[in-house]
Amino acid sequence: MAYAVKEIFYTLQGEGRNAGRASVFCRFTGCNLWSGRELDRATAACQFCDTDFVGMDGPGGGRFADAQALAAAIASHWPQGAGGKPAGGKPFTVLTGGEPLLQVDADLTAALHAEGFEIAVETNGTVPVPAGIDWVCVSPKAGNAVVVTTGDELKLVYPQAGAEPALFEGFAFDHFLLSPMDGAEAAANTAATVAYCLQNPRWRLNLQTHKFLGIA
Numbered sequence: 001m002a003y004a005v006k007e008i009f010y011t012l013q014g015e016g017r018n019a020g021r022a023s024v025f026c027r028f029t030g031c032n033l034w035s036g037r038e039l040d041r042a043t044a045a046c047q048f049c050d051t052d053f054v055g056m057d058g059p060g061g062g063r064f065a066d067a068q069a070l071a072a073a074i075a076s077h078w079p080q081g082a083g084g085k086p087a088g089g090k091p092f093t094v095l096t097g098g099e100p101l102l103q104v105d106a107d108l109t110a111a112l113h114a115e116g117f118e119i120a121v122e123t124n125g126t127v128p129v130p131a132g133i134d135w136v137c138v139s140p141k142a143g144n145a146v147v148v149t150t151g152d153e154l155k156l157v158y159p160q161a162g163a164e165p166a167l168f169e170g171f172a173f174d175h176f177l178l179s180p181m182d183g184a185e186a187a188a189n190t191a192a193t194v195a196y197c198l199q200n201p202r203w204r205l206n207l208q209t210h211k212f213l214g215i216a
């Protein structure tokens with residue numbers, strides 16, 4: 001099938017347990033919880049999104065006709081070392097969006113594995129995960145039923161009325177992370193997140209390090 005991609009870029013993963021790891025980000029167009037238009041934000045199922053995922057007009061974006069074409073485009077962003085081989089370290093890609101699992105399928109994960117990639121996904125947890133994802137990060141959104149209750153890290157934006165952390169503690173994840181909600185109340189949300197983690201040591205603070213580093 002074809003894939004609609006907003007942008008592809010090479011940076012350090014800014015968040016979660018893979019923070020600091022060199023990564024090719026592939027941002028898919030579109031989300032099931034918001035149109036991406038500011039006019040619709042106040043009535044959307046997810047209202048605090050910090051990301052532009054509309055269209056295919058970003059760097060490296062476009063429509064890719066099949067899985068091989070998209071996997072090759074992602075691979076072209078990984079640095080080449082001596083002899084034209086990938087530079088040291090296993091090539092790593094983060095599939096995000098928008099909601100990547102509206103488009104990611106087993107054809108794409110197989111094509112990325114054939115290119116040598118380890119594959120992470122950032123998902124809102126409302127769509128089942130296809131075969132072949134190596135690292136699953138679920139970030140629940142209040143009011144939207146989570147169907148992905150197993151994975152590697154559960155990264156909850158805090159605070160969200162109706163998505164209190166305790167609701168997710170029975171899920172089967174290796175890591176439970178709390179991210180302060182960015183936006184107008186970022187400073188207060190950061191203080192509240194620190195206080196929550198101090199009171200509830202099961203949860204660890206997650207910071208969006210790329211934002212204060214000033215990298216993509």
Ligand SMILES: C[S@@+](CC[C@H](N)C(=O)[O-])C[C@H]1O[C@@H](n2cnc3c(N)ncnc32)[C@H](O)[C@@H]1O
Binds near residue numbers: 031096097138
């Ligand atoms: C833009 S989303 C795309 C992936 C997927 N749709 C999701 O929500 O997980 C990537 C990550 O950014 C987080 N995020 C979005 N807006 C945020 C905000 N205002 N503050 C903190 N994290 C935010 C999401 O919760 C998610 O973990």
Ligand SMILES: Nc1nc2[nH]cc(C(=O)O)c2c(=O)[nH]1
Binds near residue numbers: 011051122210
């Ligand atoms: N550096 C960097 N790390 C990220 N981790 C998750 C991101 C996302 O937008 O999904 C993101 C992003 O956009 N940039």
Ligand code: SF4
Binds near residue numbers: 032097098124
């Ligand atoms: S689910 Fe993810 S991409 Fe969709 S609006 Fe919310 S944060 Fe943004």
Ligand SMILES: [Mg+2]
Binds near residue numbers: 051
């Ligand atoms: Mg982001």
